[in-house]
Amino acid sequence: MKSDTHKVLHPIAGRPMLLHLIDSVAELAPARTMVVVGARREQVEAAVAPLGAEIVHQSEQLGTGHAVAQAEAALGGFAGDVIVLYGDAPLVRAATMRAMIDRLHAADLPAAVVLGFRPADPGAYGRVIADADGRITKMVEFKDATDAERAVDLCNSGLIAVRGEDLFGLLARVGNANAAGEYYLPDVVMLADADGRPSAVIETAAAEVAGINSRAELAAVEADWQHARRTQAMADGATLIAPDTVWFAHDTVLGRDVTIEPNVVFGPGVTVADGVTIHAFSHLEGATIASRAEIGPFARLRPGAVLGEGSKVGNFVEMKKAVLGKGAKANHLSYIGDADVGAGANIGAGTITCNYDGFFKYGTKIGAGAFIGSNSALVAPVSIGPGAIVGAGSVITRDVDPDALAVARGEHRALPNWAKRFRDNMLAKKTGK
The missing domain is CATH 2.160.10.10 (Hexapeptide repeat proteins)
Structure with a gap:
């Protein structure tokens, strides 16, 4: 953003983008709301503290999986549903979050639910490979995808719903052997799949998950x-x-x-x-x-x-x-x-x-x-x-x-011919006559 203001505090419609997202989260009446912060954390903390959000600090930025892992100690064995959102994707609706939770509790009990979208230009987004029922067969970052996988237009928004009792065990197994050397949160999907627990994807409009980086x-x-x-x-x-x-x-x-x-x-x-x-x-x-x-x-x-x-x-x-x-x-x-x-x-x-x-x-x-x-x-x-x-x-x-x-003003006075005499005198001074 080239700004002294933290990216997620830049406003949309007069409200910092992160607070748009927290407002939507509040409609779900969550047990806890946690904000993972890194650089310039003091700005974000000041903005979210009045809203009752808890702060988790990520001292090194080593990827999305690493960021979520920082909340493990603070959550202390939390066994409810967890939704991971991104402060620079502020327009996700509460209804969409509910749909993710509902899918997580569907009859087939997916290990996780990923929010996908189909942008006009898939560009460098990570891809989601899924069957007709939305069961995910593979998720891959663009940097690591084959040409065939890059041809798929179903993209990963990064948003994920997962049970708290599953989340951190899966994160502990995530490695960083990838092109960026980072710990990717989406890797938990394929790790769960390897355990015989497939995940699912639901879709939303691209505008709802639009990310802001400039x-x-x-x-x-x-x-x-x-x-x-x-x-x-x-x-x-x-x-x-x-x-x-x-x-x-x-x-x-x-x-x-x-x-x-x-x-x-x-x-x-x-x-x-x-x-x-x-x-x-x-x-x-x-x-x-x-x-x-x-x-x-x-x-x-x-x-x-x-x-x-x-x-x-x-x-x-x-x-x-x-x-x-x-x-x-x-x-x-x-x-x-x-x-x-x-x-x-x-x-x-x-x-x-x-x-x-x-x-x-x-x-x-x-x-x-x-x-x-x-x-x-x-x-x-x-x-x-x-x-x-x-x-x-x-x-x-x-x-x-x-x-x-x-009435409180000076008394009106009119001096006859004063203006003419003034102009004549000033003209004489100016012309020397």
Whole structure:
């Protein structure tokens, strides 16, 4: 990846790829989740520790079999089912993992279950040779395969399900007499077969097991994920005017009859209710939007933004940790931060809630039905009462009573002919006349 960030922590849809995988694993309610780490382990440990995953350290990288073997001591004789996954293949679904476990417990009791796929270009993937019933007769790495074996298009994803009581005994017999000098996890399949216990393969789509080893591959997987999410959004009743320009996060929630115009980006944590319109070039993150609200164009909703039913945030308006009540409007060129805006209030163009003094953040409260004139600055902490009016261009530093008018600006003065005299004087200086 040519990055200071660990490969498996690069994000897809706003979430590190490894955490996508751990989320899917969690749907199985596993007894234990273990993450084998090597170089830059501290980054991975920090990311997975809050999720309750256990850490196993692989000090030397000697192949996939060697990596799994590092978990033996930590598992301490665990006798349940074990699924081995890869942090750089993040889109494997829980349903696929369940299918592997189900196959492991089928009537023929395979020693292991391998997840296979058929890519458009098999390239250097390891091959799976199997009969019509999915019973594996041979598994071989590309480097060690014959030309005939390389002609097979059923490839090994590397994912495997096996019983805990079998796994480490088989791994102990795996050798490294191969082209790479590594201990290959798939070798357990042929070792079990030599014991008279064949394994089985089940198949999934290539996109589900796509591995990521470069930024180009990361972008390709992101594109595939986004395409699928857009398709799902439209199937669920949202209108995307230009689907390829809309970017979702992993947890974006959309209601029905939501309209999304071109070039809208969702960061994590956005929930959108029914009938909302999001105009072009808006960016939303950590926001909750009630029904029939309208956003943008060119709006930015930051974490903690809450829009009430029928409210409106217009062009070049930014909200952060603020509530806009039912039917309230902030139509143009405003910053609403650390604020509570009551129902039906109107925030005029160029209004700013001055919420930060360089050290601490403070709140602004704007009552229901209040009207804030254009180009006003509300210096927090401050409260504008319900129904109050703030005159345009005001700097408000004290609370305003309900239904009051507050005007805080310099007195208007007009000096007749001053501008003409100024221009004449300056022209004379410039020309020397």
